[in-house]
Amino acid sequence: MNERISALMDGELERREAGGALDALKHEGGARDAWRRYHLIGDAMRDTRLLSAGFAARVTMKLGDEPTVLAPRAKPLLEQRRWQLLSAAASVAAVAFVSFAYFSQDPAAPAVPVAQTPASAETAQVAPPETANDYLLAHQGYSPRNSLQGMAAYVRTVSSDARGSRR
């Protein structure tokens, strides 16, 4: 079967034989593996390598660090995964390029915010600390808002929403 897959890739199969090979691709994991392996070999031989070694692994790691904001994770079908990752990697690279292009095309953008804003964009958004109210209350005593509006400003710091207030 592997030879037939290889022949199919090279366009050397008759129509009827090609039909059988495509069928195998549809239904047999082994055939699909061969298809991918041969493409990888072909790419390597033609020196059309697009991504550095370990790129997929690094992307996986980075994705793992990202908070899940999309739909629930799909079933981990290992044989599909590599391709999904490569396509994800390509999208990441594409978006990164778009963002970069955005910056470089905007000469009006002030230098300082450019340097600062990505820092906050890359920062992990976390839930407020358990003891958020303690910090807020300790802070409020020195807030200039007290002299502007008196104790009303304190309601901001004893929120029932901030976690830990019911300890």
Next chain:
Amino acid sequence: MRLRALGLALAFCGVCEAQTPAPTASQGTADAMVLLRKIYQATEKLSYSGTFVYQQADRTETSRIDRVAGPGGDIERVEVLDGMPREIVRTRDTVRCYLPESQTVKVERRIDQRAFPGMLPEHVSDLARNYTISRGERVRIAGYDCEAVLLTPKDDLRYGYKLWADAATGMLLKARTINRKGDVVEQFTFTQLAIGNVPRERVRTRNGNAAQSWRVEDAAVAPANLARAGWTMGGELPGFRKVTEVTRRLGEARPVGQMVFSDGMAAVSVFIEPMAGRSEAVRPGLSSLGAFHIYTREVANHIVTVVGEAPAASVQRMANQVEFRRPQ
């Protein structure tokens, strides 16, 4: 990532907007300063009773406030009427926060004149360094004819503010904090207000008897020199200067160092506490609560927590400036 790019794009629009010269003439600025000074004086001098609504994101809370000013010392009491019961009472030198559900009283005593109030009315003109101060339109709020004053930030390190005050007395009836996109991040509005004679019993705690058996968490604030212990700021946040530096307790027992920086409207606190003795795991990162941002990071086996009523980037920048050098 695409969202981030969009966010950045919006942020830049905000910057452009902020840079358009304000149409305010200097006469308008002077007028606005007069009104602002009047607001500070009213907050210090008036007695009043009222109900106000605090809004932040999807949170809306109604509170009752009573304030008695006079030769016997000012006393002020706030009671949150929605959600978890909370009552805050301030006397001349002490703030007590009563939390009936957890049977806790949090106590904080003022140690120096700079602590409360945070700013004196005679320093209003200092605000003009970081904000463009202008007059807004006249509107009616809770039965009072109000004049508005706007504080538009001169950079993106701070929020903007719009304040509405009773034209006759200067009493603040509505206050908005606005980010650079023009969104309101928090708002206070009085829905009912009576200025003048407030009986003293109105400002006494409703938890007085019950609270005698409650746990007392005294902040035990003491002046400090954190630089001597090795803690310094590697840089400064433009417009913000150090207001105070203390050691204190947070919650039940945790001893922490606290530095407070302010630009006259906004304040940012830097808390430094040893990692040892922390009951909860430390989650480095940024969290947001209305106009507040909290940024946590680890420095030299300590937890640095920066809390500020300022944009996230400012809070984060200040947190990243905290440095430790072993004292000689």
